[in-house]
Amino acid sequence: MPITTEDMVRWINQVAIVLHDNRDYLTQLDSPIGDADHGINMDRGFKAVIEKLPTVANMDIGSILKTVGTTLVSTVGGASGPLYGTAFLRAGMAASGKNELYEGDVVLMLEAALEGIKARGKAQAGEKTMVDALTPAIAAMKEAEQQNVGMSQLLRRGSDAAEAGMKATIPMLATKGRASYLGERSIGHQDPGATSSWLMLKTLADTCA
Amino acid sequence: MPITTEDMVRWINQVAIVLHDNRDYLTQLDSPIGDADHGINMDRGFKAVIEKLPTVANMDIGSILKTVGTTLVSTVGGASGPLYGTAFLRAGMAASGKNELYEGDVVLMLEAALEGIKARGKAQAGEKTMVDALTPAIAAMKEAEQQNVGMSQLLRRGSDAAEAGMKATIPMLATKGRASYLGERSIGHQDPGATSSWLMLKTLADTCA
Amino acid sequence: MKKLINSPESVVTDALSGMQALHPELIHVDFENQVIVRAGAPVRGKVGLISGGGSGHEPMHGGFVGHGMLDAACPGAVFTSPVPDQMLAATRAVNGGAGVLHIVKNYTGDVLNFEMAAELAEADGIEVASVVTNDDVAVQDSLYTAGRRGVGVTVLLEKIVGGLAETGASLAQVAELARKVNTHGRSMGMALTSCTVPAAGKPTFELPDDEMEIGVGIHGEPGRRRVKLAPASEVTEMLATPIIEDLSLKAGERVLAFVNGMGGTPLIELYVVANELAKILKSRDVTIARSLVGSYITSLEMAGCSITLLRLDDELTRYWDAPVRTPALRWGM
Amino acid sequence: MKKLINSPESVVTDALSGMQALHPELIHVDFENQVIVRAGAPVRGKVGLISGGGSGHEPMHGGFVGHGMLDAACPGAVFTSPVPDQMLAATRAVNGGAGVLHIVKNYTGDVLNFEMAAELAEADGIEVASVVTNDDVAVQDSLYTAGRRGVGVTVLLEKIVGGLAETGASLAQVAELARKVNTHGRSMGMALTSCTVPAAGKPTFELPDDEMEIGVGIHGEPGRRRVKLAPASEVTEMLATPIIEDLSLKAGERVLAFVNGMGGTPLIELYVVANELAKILKSRDVTIARSLVGSYITSLEMAGCSITLLRLDDELTRYWDAPVRTPALRWGM
Numbered sequence A, B: 001m002p003i004t005t006e007d008m009v010r011w012i013n014q015v016a017i018v019l020h021d022n023r024d025y026l027t028q029l030d031s032p033i034g035d036a037d038h039g040i041n042m043d044r045g046f047k048a049v050i051e052k053l054p055t056v057a058n059m060d061i062g063s064i065l066k067t068v069g070t071t072l073v074s075t076v077g078g079a080s081g082p083l084y085g086t087a088f089l090r091a092g093m094a095a096s097g098k099n100e101l102y103e104g105d106v107v108l109m110l111e112a113a114l115e116g117i118k119a120r121g122k123a124q125a126g127e128k129t130m131v132d133a134l135t136p137a138i139a140a141m142k143e144a145e146q147q148n149v150g151m152s153q154l155l156r157r158g159s160d161a162a163e164a165g166m167k168a169t170i171p172m173l174a175t176k177g178r179a180s181y182l183g184e185r186s187i188g189h190q191d192p193g194a195t196s197s198w199l200m201l202k203t204l205a206d207t208c209a
Numbered sequence C, D: 001m002k003k004l005i006n007s008p009e010s011v012v013t014d015a016l017s018g019m020q021a022l023h024p025e026l027i028h029v030d031f032e033n034q035v036i037v038r039a040g041a042p043v044r045g046k047v048g049l050i051s052g053g054g055s056g057h058e059p060m061h062g063g064f065v066g067h068g069m070l071d072a073a074c075p076g077a078v079f080t081s082p083v084p085d086q087m088l089a090a091t092r093a094v095n096g097g098a099g100v101l102h103i104v105k106n107y108t109g110d111v112l113n114f115e116m117a118a119e120l121a122e123a124d125g126i127e128v129a130s131v132v133t134n135d136d137v138a139v140q141d142s143l144y145t146a147g148r149r150g151v152g153v154t155v156l157l158e159k160i161v162g163g164l165a166e167t168g169a170s171l172a173q174v175a176e177l178a179r180k181v182n183t184h185g186r187s188m189g190m191a192l193t194s195c196t197v198p199a200a201g202k203p204t205f206e207l208p209d210d211e212m213e214i215g216v217g218i219h220g221e222p223g224r225r226r227v228k229l230a231p232a233s234e235v236t237e238m239l240a241t242p243i244i245e246d247l248s249l250k251a252g253e254r255v256l257a258f259v260n261g262m263g264g265t266p267l268i269e270l271y272v273v274a275n276e277l278a279k280i281l282k283s284r285d286v287t288i289a290r291s292l293v294g295s296y297i298t299s300l301e302m303a304g305c306s307i308t309l310l311r312l313d314d315e316l317t318r319y320w321d322a323p324v325r326t327p328a329l330r331w332g333m
């Protein structure tokens, strides 16, 4: 079953709720290895997205995602603003004109998003960033797609892989972002951006499966 | 028996020791109704006096007391510096040229000292200051002199009256100095300056009797 | 006690050495007498301006020594008034033949020590005039007290009167303007936290996490009352209203608005207070013609602020605008 | 959390309103885009200078907008870099036809947002050059990190480059001088206490009563190491030595010495540190030719300090001395 425009809108609304509920949690994660604002930033951004959403809710998925991207760029600030903003913009381009997304579309769209993040942030997997949650997630979805397990299975596996990737950031030594200033002391803490990435993919599986 | 130059020097040295021993006590008294420095100020001042003393120890009593006064003025600061400084200067003038002080000389000398404090501080008895320890003390000594009870009795009665005057400051409402900013809240605390005044007169009785 | 110092005993002289080392073109420190003197003092034919008080209120007063403001400052031990010897040495150092003005904040210790210094200076043949600032409206029924404390107005007075003194005005004129500034200025402060006197090692007073002290003095003296924490709008109201009423500011009048930090409060919060103050004054149709925002008269690391309002006329405005060059205040040169 | 604010949500706009209300002759605030713009901008034919970053570092950057320094500043949320929209609006507002320099502190967030803004501005046909400051020597082996953070040198750079821009120099010349300043300056900071982000409500990090953080960042980022409290002489040594070595300062060279307060530390302590710094430099025969002491780049109410040393030559000295008139830095006019 493909993901529809309505699914997308439901997902984005749900992400706003989930990020709001996890505002303090994400901010706490950002304290020991950052500047204690990731939850605040994401919550501010998606509040703005929710206000914008109605104006585009009946457009195609690409337009919706591009609007989310520009809104995040305009409201989040910090490192995560341009990164998630770019991600949604690239995803929107990949999905432009579409009103339904099949398994293959989802994978292509998320690959484009990840490429956008890596290009903007000059980051690779293994640097203790959101990239470490998204990379395994997309790999798992790609595999799931080849195995034709269906949309809900695909999204669930992506979410689970993102969670594993997020947890895998704990022992990592950060070499990008604020956490990198800590050197050795960044080890032992979970990356807040990887956590918000997992929350978005988990919500995708929960709402579109 | 008159008070000699040697008695005076012994007294001043002893005052320095007593004030040093009561440094924290006087400072504590100055905390609730002042700025917690009276003991520090007096100790600093008499430390300096002790260093100066040898240079004048074999001069007349007047010169010795004037030196104590100028030294206190130069080193104590705060309210008590000019007040005690003036007191010793005035006492010194009253005793200038003398090498012995008889009962009558002692009363005149201390009256001059008290007048100096009242003039400098524009203070009257009943305002919760050092004046409240010195006023009854000098009155008692004056009476003792008329009764010809002898020097040691005279000094002892002065010391006892000073102690009573000091205790009498507890229920008083302060209308001079820092304590006056507290208004009603100054009631119930013993005045630090009245306490240092009593300590000096008690030491006088202890050393010259 | 967490402080960037070497020892409680050396903090004042260490800080003076730092000023000497970093501002040699503006000031020099006479360590023997513990006096900060304007470079090139005395200025021939100019009235000398000196002030002083306990340390712990930096930049006041040493940071205000220089062209267009003070000629010398006498720092005492932390929160303890300096001694007459310092004031006498300062008076001698800045006497350019036109006499010397002593700017004294109204605390018994400061007043008595400056009184003795003035007597000694006059015995020296130096003409001395004194002005005592007493602008703290937190002190009520000052008939039964040592009188209102001298606080924020002292900073404005030193700048304005310093401007006049540079013109070669007489001691009488300078002293008269000083009294005028004191007459038209009022202040009130508040504390969010206590401060710690280095020699004492523990906080001067205890303040619960959910309370603040309204009307606090710059030595941590208790104020009018303790209240629960409140938004900046209410705090500003509590400080500004007594000032405005005591000054009986009328619609159409112009003021210099001085929002001062107590030492531990950052500038972003002072601007929040400044905004509330601007709203209050606007609602009363009082114009902010000049302003000063920052930590200029402090209480060590105390968190909190004070507000000072000075009624302006053309004369006060002109001398406020006059060039000044000191370590802490500088413009026009 | 004890702060003079109305609410965590309104603190930044309240403070901006306060600046607007008290400095109308110097700046005006574009609230829609959250940009502080120099009064009278754009200046025809002059290169426009803009900077920006998270709020909570006041007076940086908004307090540095005015003649001889910045043309506009973009304040983000507390400790969060501003967004490209603000930077684009600022770039448009200050473009006097000679192009615009973006002064960016090296933090991933600031760099990425300014990058996007520059792309948008160029699409707009505005010539933009960017300089990234990265002077914090606390960050080691910057090959494996996001690189050294931009801190105290940013303040000095904005003043010096602002001086050149007033002369009508080209964007290329202005950008070149900016890079030169960054090349010759280094900084390092320390914290005695944490700070509390208003929206977070609790301290960013925990620091025991007997410990301090050496090499802390201006957002409370942990530094090189935690050590027991030490006298100011040792603390200054810990900050100055890495700076001096990284700059490889030689005997006979001249520097600008900048002793900065983190927000909660009073001036008296900064002068104690300044004195220790002067001793260290003297012992190495390095001359303090210019100095700046005060809280100019802060971390909310954090107690602590940072030291910045800038190697001076005649060019840098000339533009440092050039007239400046902003809310926080003013001389020569």
Ligand SMILES: Nc1ncnc2c1ncn2[C@@H]1O[C@H](COP(=O)(O)OP(=O)(O)O)[C@@H](O)[C@H]1O
Pocket (backbone or CB within 6 Å): A030, A034, A035, A037, A038, A039, A041, A042, A077, A078, A079, A080, A081, A083, A117, A120, A121, A122, A123, A128, A129, A130, A131, A176, A177, A178, A191, A192, A193, A194, D079, D080, D081, D108, D109, D110
């Ligand atoms: N160069 C980068 N590439 C990819 N992700 C990054 C990069 N730098 C930081 N991040 C991500 O951004 C997160 C921090 O976001 P946030 O706290 O909102 O911004 P800031 O660090 O500016 O305060 C980190 O947890 C990390 O996952």
Ligand SMILES: Nc1ncnc2c1ncn2[C@@H]1O[C@H](COP(=O)(O)OP(=O)(O)O)[C@@H](O)[C@H]1O
Pocket (backbone or CB within 6 Å): B030, B034, B035, B037, B038, B039, B041, B042, B077, B078, B079, B080, B081, B083, B117, B120, B121, B122, B123, B128, B129, B130, B131, B176, B177, B178, B191, B192, B193, B194, C081, C108, C109
């Ligand atoms: N106007 C005054 N007249 C007489 N004594 C005074 C006056 N003001 C203060 N005192 C005395 O001075 C004492 C305080 O001395 P001290 O603490 O050393 O000075 P400060 O109050 O300046 O800190 C008070 O306890 C009081 O006895």
Ligand SMILES: [Mg+2]
Pocket (backbone or CB within 6 Å): A030, A034, A035, A036, A037, A038, A078
């Ligand atoms: Mg962050």
Ligand SMILES: [Mg+2]
Pocket (backbone or CB within 6 Å): B030, B034, B035, B036, B037, B038, B078
């Ligand atoms: Mg006292």
Ligand SMILES: [Mg+2]
Pocket (backbone or CB within 6 Å): B035, B037, B078, B079, C079, C080, C081, C109
């Ligand atoms: Mg005192």
Ligand SMILES: [Mg+2]
Pocket (backbone or CB within 6 Å): A035, A037, A078, A079, D054, D079, D080, D081, D109
């Ligand atoms: Mg941030």
